[in-house]
Amino acid sequence: QKEVEQDPGPLSVPEGAIVSLNCTYSNSAFQYFMWYRQYSRKGPELLMYTYSSGNKEDGRFTAQVDKSSKYISLFIRDSQPSDSATYLCAMSQYNNNDMRFGAGTRLTVKP
Amino acid sequence: DSGVTQTPKHLITATGQRVTLRCSPRSGDLSVYWYQQSLDQGLQFLIQYYNGEERAKGNILERFSAQQFPDLHSELNLSSLELGDSALYFCASSASGTSGRQYFGPGTRLTVT
Numbered sequence: 001q002k003e004v005e006q007d008p009g010p011l012s013v014p015e016g017a018i019v020s021l022n023c024t025y026s027n028s029a030f031q032y033f034m035w036y037r038q039y040s041r042k043g044p045e046l047l048m049y050t051y052s053s054g055n056k057e058d059g060r061f062t063a064q065v066d067k068s069s070k071y072i073s074l075f076i077r078d079s080q081p082s083d084s085a086t087y088l089c090a091m092s093q094y095n096n097n098d099m100r101f102g103a104g105t106r107l108t109v110k111p
Numbered sequence: 112d113s114g115v116t117q118t119p120k121h122l123i124t125a126t127g128q129r130v131t132l133r134c135s136p137r138s139g140d141l142s143v144y145w146y147q148q149s150l151d152q153g154l155q156f157l158i159q160y161y162n163g164e165e166r167a168k169g170n171i172l173e174r175f176s177a178q179q180f181p182d183l184h185s186e187l188n189l190s191s192l193e194l195g196d197s198a199l200y201f202c203a204s205s206a207s208g209t210s211g212r213q214y215f216g217p218g219t220r221l222t223v224t
Contacts, residue, residue: 045215104154
């Protein structure tokens, strides 16, 4: 079993839809949870950064962390074609620099 | 633009050769991280340097080495290259010594033939 599991998709939605992306993990020591967006052949771009459990909202993006279930989510509201990319979840332990990434979910938003 | 720069963008070389990838972190960032991204392995953490010193090691092969210079730029050296080393190599930087918020460069695409 991988330490971080993420469904690679692909996921295709119509413009304006609400997108839900998820990751599960097995290491209960993870404290920092991140979501990165990666366009084709580009470097990952940090979208959301959260510490421990709870919700965080930034514009159309909402990140949720449920440590009791070892489950994190990213919601994208009013999705746009420009949101088409691969979304990677990432997590690390406190004071540990070995960040573990999910496999990434490829999202396509159709106009 | 993340502020992290990497050179070269593309590199094509033969098996058995040695190459050097270069990374300049964002202004003010002290930590540099190196990652390898391949289709079958995803994004894998290789090594981290903080203010010139090695801070953490991940799945880095013995044929690979890195260093961070006084001006904080970093180089990743890959030697005795094999076909399986073909991948995207990313550098990321952060302000602190803990992983936290990392900002990625555009990557170097290495092709070993």
